[in-house]
Amino acid sequence: MAKTNPAAFDSAMALFSKVRFDVVVDAKGAAKVSHNSVETPNEQTKAGMNQVCDGMDQMLTGLFQT
Numbered sequence: 518m519a520k521t522n523p524a525a526f527d528s529a530m531a532l533f534s535k536v537r538f539d540v541v542v543d544a545k546g547a548a549k550v551s552h553n554s555v556e557t558p559n560e561q562t563k564a565g566m567n568q569v570c571d572g573m574d575q576m577l578t579g580l581f582q583t
Contacts, residue, residue: 532557536570538577548581550574 535555542548552570557563 532562532566533569536566538573540577540581542581548578550577550581 532555536552538550538552540548540550550573552574555566557566
């Protein structure tokens with residue numbers, strides 16, 4: 518995408534650079550992963566961001582569970 522549509526790539530990277538993931542580990546070692554919300558220009562972009570971030574939450578949770 519960076520080569521075929523540099524403007525869209527730059528726009529997406531600007532949004533993704535605002536996402537922060539947090540991990541909280543309780544006394545028993547269980548990890549809970551979450552992320553902040555990022556303001557998006559439209560509902561389609563918001564849905565895409567939510568899908569990506571939810572996937573990252575799941576992946577990071579699995580990582581900490583292992």
